[in-house]
């Protein structure tokens with residue numbers, strides 16, 4: 001048994017779980033009218049984002065708020081106490097400080113994980129190897145401001161003097177999902193004169209379909225890659241370069257139409273990108289944590305640098321909350337520990353995320369990388385195989401679409417799927433009753449998942465519809481909802497850049513909390529390497545029909561079929 005599963009707090013939670021399992025949340029709500037007040041939090045943020053107040057959700061507020069309702073969970077006060085004991089036992093507070101302090105907590109790569117420094121608005125220095133990184137962070141932010149302003153106001157023009165109308169970000173994973181998700185989320189703040197496109201897939205279709213309607217003379221490419229060696233990105237970048245030169249008929253055009261974001265300045269210069277349009281970041285920024293760095297350049301271009309800085313401000317607000325709030329009032333800690341509760345004690349294998357805000361439609365996809373690449377680990381920090389489950393499968397779609405597709409399985413299927421619901425109080429596109437209908441659905445779903453419908457209630461309904469006897473008995477079991485399905489609800493005023501920054505940082509820290517409990521490194525991703533290595537071996541075999549088969553029978557068969565039939 002591992003140290004974790006042997007620990008007193010883990011054992012206590014295991015025992016406690018057997019007492020919670022039979023309890024119905026519906027009954028818990030009936031027994032305790034204060035349940036919402038007890039199990040919800042509100043973060044109130046004053047305009048300078050320094051005054052962060054944590055208070056019960058019901059209290060009136062005039063400032064920006066983020067409400068976290070976790071009362072519809074299979075918990076009582078004892079559960080929260082035990083979960084926080086587990087968090088304490090694993091040294092969460094110390095680990096949080098180690099991260100913020102720039103210690104090399106990414107031990108397998110000997111790197112710090114300092115995405116928090118990128119949004120540090122405090123003026124406090126942040127040291128890596130004894131050197132304050134903040135002057136460099138501010139310098140690059142300044143360069144991003146100059147460049148994004150120049151493109152947006154038409155000072156930076158294309159090779160033929162035309163204003164840039166389209167930016168195409170070429171990147172993958174963290175160099176794509178973050179900026180793409182944020183640009184979609186903040187679309188309502190975007191410039192009318194600039195469109196943002198994202199090409200990630202090495203499938204030529206992605207690039208070709210994106211470029212189909214673009215005018216090379218008004219298109220700016222941003223090659224985003226931390227390493228600047230990623231096969232998919234470099235392949236797309238080379239093809240984009242060829243397209244541009246082909247259309248413009250002049251290789252010199254590359255200078256005005258290509259920018260790069262990377263930690264590998266040698267490779268960007270080798271690729272021929274004008275050094276004035278190369279934006280640097282550092283190895284202490286993990287790929288999936290990088291949207292706050294120059295990887296956010298498409299965001300700055302699309303919505304403007306002021307908005308980008310507001311996004312950073314939102315991240316900083318959540319950082320301060322995470323660092324300073326006591327564990328029982330700490331959103332990322334509570335959220336992370338609830339995930340552990342279901343994943344490790346109830347055997348839940350997935351966690352759904354349902355944004356009731358169309359602008360957040362790429363948020364679940366973004367969270368998939370954040371959570372699954374970070375916490376999809378099977379050995380602990382000391383290299384021991386873990387004897388407990390780690391990261392959950394994350395998935396989701398915007399409500400109400402999901403309601404008409406897969407919610408059925410959550411309501412009446414056999415698996416326990418804890419779900420997060422996110423919704424704004426105000427729509428950015430008020431249209432008749434749309435927003436009230438949207439939120440009515442959001443609240444109704446969490447209620448339905450929690451209360452379910454008993455056999456007696458279903459029977460009464462069927463009888464009221466005039467059904468009796470055999471027909472009623474046959475239909476009855478299908479009409480029963482077991483309920484007791486856990487959900488969290490996050491409510492915010494509207495999806496502005498600051499709020500979005502808070503939400504992203506909230507999930508980042510939730511992931512970190514879980515990694516601390518599981519004693520795993522959330523900042524490396526060795527699991528993606530094997531596929532890359534094998535693709536490197538297979539590619540020459542696809543090109544050259546004479547190369548020998550060196551794989552298993554299935555892989556050989558597929559390679560041969562491709563070679564013989566394409």
Ligand code: F6P
Pocket residue numbers: 172173174175224225226227228229230233287288373525528
């Ligand atoms: O292969 C996984 C990964 O390394 C991710 O962690 C990263 O976000 C992505 O590839 C892209 O890497 P890069 O920014 O270096 O091109």
